[in-house]
Amino acid sequence: MTTSLMGRSVLVTGGSKGIGKGIARVFAEAGAKVAIMARHFDQAQAAAEDIGHGAFGIAGDVTLLVSLEAAMASVIKQNGALDVLCANAGIFPAARLEEMSEAQWDEVMDTNLKGTFLTLKAAIPYLKKSDQGRVIITSSITGPVTGYPGWTHYGASKSGQLGFMRTACLELAKYGITVNAVMPGNIMTEGLVGNGEAYIKSMEASVPLKRLGTPEDIGHAALYFASKEAAYVTGQTIVVDGGQILPESLEALNQA
Ligand SMILES: NC(=O)c1ccc[n+]([C@@H]2O[C@H](COP(=O)([O-])OP(=O)(O)OC[C@H]3O[C@@H](n4cnc5c(N)ncnc54)[C@H](OP(=O)(O)O)[C@@H]3O)[C@@H](O)[C@H]2O)c1
Numbered sequence: 339m340t341t342s343l344m345g346r347s348v349l350v351t352g353g354s355k356g357i358g359k360g361i362a363r364v365f366a367e368a369g370a371k372v373a374i375m376a377r378h379f380d381q382a383q384a385a386a387e388d389i390g391h392g393a394f395g396i397a398g399d400v401t402l403l404v405s406l407e408a409a410m411a412s413v414i415k416q417n418g419a420l421d422v423l424c425a426n427a428g429i430f431p432a433a434r435l436e437e438m439s440e441a442q443w444d445e446v447m448d449t450n451l452k453g454t455f456l457t458l459k460a461a462i463p464y465l466k467k468s469d470q471g472r473v474i475i476t477s478s479i480t481g482p483v484t485g486y487p488g489w490t491h492y493g494a495s496k497s498g499q500l501g502f503m504r505t506a507c508l509e510l511a512k513y514g515i516t517v518n519a520v521m522p523g524n525i526m527t528e529g530l531v532g533n534g535e536a537y538i539k540s541m542e543a544s545v546p547l548k549r550l551g552t553p554e555d556i557g558h559a560a561l562y563f564a565s566k567e568a569a570y571v572t573g574q575t576i577v578v579d580g581g582q583i584l585p586e587s588l589e590a591l592n593q594a
Pocket of ligand 1: 426476525
């Protein structure tokens with residue numbers, strides 16, 4: 339197990355629930371000083387208390403640069419530095435293309451894609467000062483690899499994050515900052531529960547490992563990218579999906 343996260347200052351956006359909370363828990367248990375950001379401060383603080391290990395909540399909205407700048411200042415005030423940024427906050431409201439309004443498209447893009455840009459923009463001045471600056475983006479299999487009705491906007495935003503990453507990592511390499519992305523499959527989170535029981539059952543059946551992922555499954559992948567051992571890895575992705583994208587057909591899944 340890597341120990342290089344001990345004492346490192348980590349910010350997890352969207353850390354009050356789901357995948358972000360799982361990432362925060364894994365980093366806190368590895369000895370990192372973890373700040374958990376969400377729009378609802380009370381939920382961020384409650385997650386921090388549940389996780390323990392000195393984790394703390396801060397308020398912040400990834401769609402607003404001024405809010406992110408204030409959040410970064412809070413991290414610096416409490417931890418004295420920022421070494422690892424987990425740009426995880428995201429939303430996935432479903433809307434079919436034919437019915438989707440411009441406002442629905444914009445909301446998803448503003449949070450997931452522009453939000454990733456704004457989060458990095460606010461963090462870079464501090465990450466530059468770290469001797470081990472790390473950015474880990476939470477993308478998805480949906481968009482970069484797969485499609486799902488109702489998620490044209492979401493898929494575009496998640497693919498967009500990877501395109502963003504592949505140039506961001508070039509620009510930030512001169513500061514020793516690495517930028518990588520985790521691509522989760524279906525992970526059991528509060529957000530996913532909102533898709534309904536039928537969705538969850540069908541997803542479980544489509545995963546070769548026959549279960550949905552846990553937020554901590556994603557946390558462990560993020561921890562690798564943040565570790566000292568991953569110092570030479572940048573601009574890369576890891577799919578964490580229980581093998582979901584692999585079967586060529588239902589037959590391939592069910593006959594195995
Ligand atoms: N669950 C999955 O199966 C799955 C699969 C692939 C990828 N992902 C990705 O994983 C990430 C987290 O998903 P999840 O399922 O864990 O979602 P979730 O359970 O709904 O949690 C979302 C988190 O993001 C925060 N958030 C939402 N909008 C925000 C904003 N504008 N500014 C700051 N924080 C915001 C929420 O807190 P507040 O509402 O208080 O702000 C919450 O902490 C997303 O990027 C998603 O695309 C999820």
